[in-house]
Each structure stands twice: as C-alpha cells, then as structure tokens.
Amino acid sequence: MLPAAKPALLVLADGTTYRGWSFGAAGTTIGEVVFNTGMTGYQEVLTDPSYRGQIVTFTYPELGNTGVNTEDEESHQPHIRGAIARNISSRPSNWRSTQSLPDYLKQHHIPAIYGIDTRALTRKIRSVGAMNGGISTAILDPSELIARVQAAPSMSGLNLVQEVTTRESYEWFESTPSCWEFNPATQLQQLGDDSLMVVAIDFGVKRNILRRLASYGCRVMVVPANTPAAEILKYDPDGIFLSNGPGDPATVTEGIATTRALLSSQKPMFGICMGHQILGLSLGAATFKLKFGHRGLNQPAGLEQHVEITSQNHGFAIDPASLNEAEVEITHLNLNDQTVAGLRHKSLPLFSVQYHPEASPGPHDADYLFGQFLQAMVAYRQQRKTVIPLSESAL
Numbered sequence: 001m002l003p004a005a006k007p008a009l010l011v012l013a014d015g016t017t018y019r020g021w022s023f024g025a026a027g028t029t030i031g032e033v034v035f036n037t038g039m040t041g042y043q044e045v046l047t048d049p050s051y052r053g054q055i056v057t058f059t060y061p062e063l064g065n066t067g068v069n070t071e072d073e074e075s076h077q078p079h080i081r082g083a084i085a086r087n088i089s090s091r092p093s094n095w096r097s098t099q100s101l102p103d104y105l106k107q108h109h110i111p112a113i114y115g116i117d118t119r120a121l122t123r124k125i126r127s128v129g130a131m132n133g134g135i136s137t138a139i140l141d142p143s144e145l146i147a148r149v150q151a152a153p154s155m156s157g158l159n160l161v162q163e164v165t166t167r168e169s170y171e172w173f174e175s176t177p178s179c180w181e182f183n184p185a186t187q188l189q190q191l192g193d194d195s196l197m198v199v200a201i202d203f204g205v206k207r208n209i210l211r212r213l214a215s216y217g218c219r220v221m222v223v224p225a226n227t228p229a230a231e232i233l234k235y236d237p238d239g240i241f242l243s244n245g246p247g248d249p250a251t252v253t254e255g256i257a258t259t260r261a262l263l264s265s266q267k268p269m270f271g272i273c274m275g276h277q278i279l280g281l282s283l284g285a286a287t288f289k290l291k292f293g294h295r296g297l298n299q300p301a302g303l304e305q306h307v308e309i310t311s312q313n314h315g316f317a318i319d320p321a322s323l324n325e326a327e328v329e330i331t332h333l334n335l336n337d338q339t340v341a342g343l344r345h346k347s348l349p350l351f352s353v354q355y356h357p358e359a360s361p362g363p364h365d366a367d368y369l370f371g372q373f374l375q376a377m378v379a380y381r382q383q384r385k386t387v388i389p390l391s392e393s394a395l
C-alpha cells in the first residue's frame, strides 16, 4: 500500500460494491466500466480518445511500474474517466519516466482505485456485461453512489465525438522515430512534393495512426469530424482516412453522411475502429453494442488462411446480417467470438478494420494495412493520370 492512501469506493450499476484505496484525484467519477487485458501500454490507453467516458479496469496485476513519459501520449490529454487496478507500483522505474502514474492522474483530476480484485470484477463484467459504475473518495456510502451511477446515461446512444475532435484542420508531419521504426517497407517512402495526400477525418484520432501514415510517406491533413465532403475534396486527396473515436458510432450521423457522400468520389478510404464502423454504416450496415467489448493486445483476427494478433479497443461492432453481401465482403473475423473485424468493398477501393494496426500499444502484425492503403492510393493516382481529363480530350 502507498503511504497515506485514502479509502475509495467502487460501485457498479447492478449494486455490486468494492472497497479499495485511492491512487488518483480525490472526488467522484462515473462512467462505463470496461476492462483492458494488455500487459503494457497503460499510458497509451489513458490518452486514447476512444476511451472517453469510460472507467478502465486494468487486469495486469500491477499498474504504474514504468511511470509516465512525454512520448507515449496518444493525444494531448488523458480521456478515461477513472482507473481500477489490483495493485500499483509505489516506485516507477524507466529511463523515460518523468512522473509517477498516481501523480499524473491527480494532475489531470482523474479518480482511480486500487486494491480491487480485478479478476472478480472482470469476470463480473464478462458475465453480466459492461455497465456504468462509479469511483469515489467523497461518497463512501454505497447506496448514494449507486443511485448516482444508475441515473447516468448509458454508452449506447452517446455521441462523444464532438468532445474530442480537433476544432481546426492541421497538417501532421511526425513519423515514427527512426529508433523505433520496425517496418523496413516504410524506409522506401520519401516525403516529397508529389507524396500521397491523405485527409484524415478526426473522430478522436490516435497520434500513432497519423505517425504511421507519415512513416509510409503520406502528407496528412487532419480535419474536424463535421467537415463536409466538399471541403474534404478541396484538398484533392489521394485517399481518405476515417479515424477511431469514442461513443456509439450510430450517433455520428454527420460523419456517416459525409462518408456516404465521399463514396462516389472513387477515392480510396481506410477506416480504423470507429472509422470502420462509420464506413459500414455509410454503406447501409447497422452496428450493435457488444456484451463487454474487446480491449487488449492479443485479440486474434483473420479468416482460415491468415491470423494476425491485434490490438483492440471497442464496445460496438458491425452486425454481419446487415451487410449487403453483393457490395461488401468480410475480410477478418475476431476469432474469439466471430464478430466482424474487417471489411472490403467489392468494387470501390474501401476497406476497414475493427482493430488497431497502429498498435500503440500492441503488436505490429497488422501494420501492412497502411501499406495496402498506400497501394490503393498509388493505383488511384495512376488511374487518374491515364484517364484524359474531359477538357483535354475535347481539344
């Protein structure tokens, strides 16, 4: 136990109560309680905008061992509502560490509780389903906290994109630092005047996605989630990227309408996680809420011939029965529960995955998907060159 740890209370909407100690900010927080099974990467999880509105249970038994540093943030601030741990490290040790995890959480006003039997809590969420919960250092009477939790809105139907998307468009230049680069394919890509141009629609984008696009030699323009299709096309992009993001994808109606309007441009489009869901929704599919979602670093995805180990963080998924099979094919299934994990359009250059090829944290098995996006954009550009513009052919 840390010196002078304060008591804290954790409750779930179904009335379950756990008592532990605080390792974050004082106060009360309410959100959807989910679990992440990753053994590394807690700082990336804290700062991934897709976790907005959620209290994350870390199943790895000791949290905070490597502290926090200035390089592993996936956005400019943490987004989780609260953190739950079995135990925490009282002395972080890592050459990059600049702050301890408890100090970081306090600085960002995020309540957190440790001393919790996270195995029991995870089994509970797995059997009952993800539900709202609350952590408090101020309300130690369970019935009062449970009443507040029960009054909170559920994640279904919640649009959180406006809370995390960029207010202004900006160009992204940073690639994966050369000391961390793992894929020799990216070294062939040069950033030049004729480099491929990607517009990334920001539903809550993780920085490492932008870094991977830059590492593959793309110029990247990040635009707010509500940017109309006509504005996006003014950049004359070679491809459009649909980012990850928090909340219920079906509520992101502007993003879905924009994506639908962009389909006829014939431009390559690549979607990750919420971007995958939005692409599916724009093609007429439906999404539904999973019982407890997939959050971790070792989720197998693929079809019979090919399996990749993937990083995942999502609570919703595309309903396979809603897909128009004449138009779209399933390229990957989550092999733990056979839910849809990847899609490709049969005639247009559109594809998407429910998981995170950019890792951060997680394995790099799926990094090749950025290469596939690149190939689709090269093919699109060549095709544009060979098609004689109307004005010239009329001469």
Ligand SMILES: NC(=O)CC[C@H](N)C(=O)O
Residues within 6 Å of the ligand: 050, 243, 244, 245, 246, 247, 248, 249, 272, 273, 274, 275, 313, 314, 315, 316, 317
């Ligand atoms: N990482 C993401 O983009 C998550 C997408 C969506 N919010 C979900 O939970 O399914």
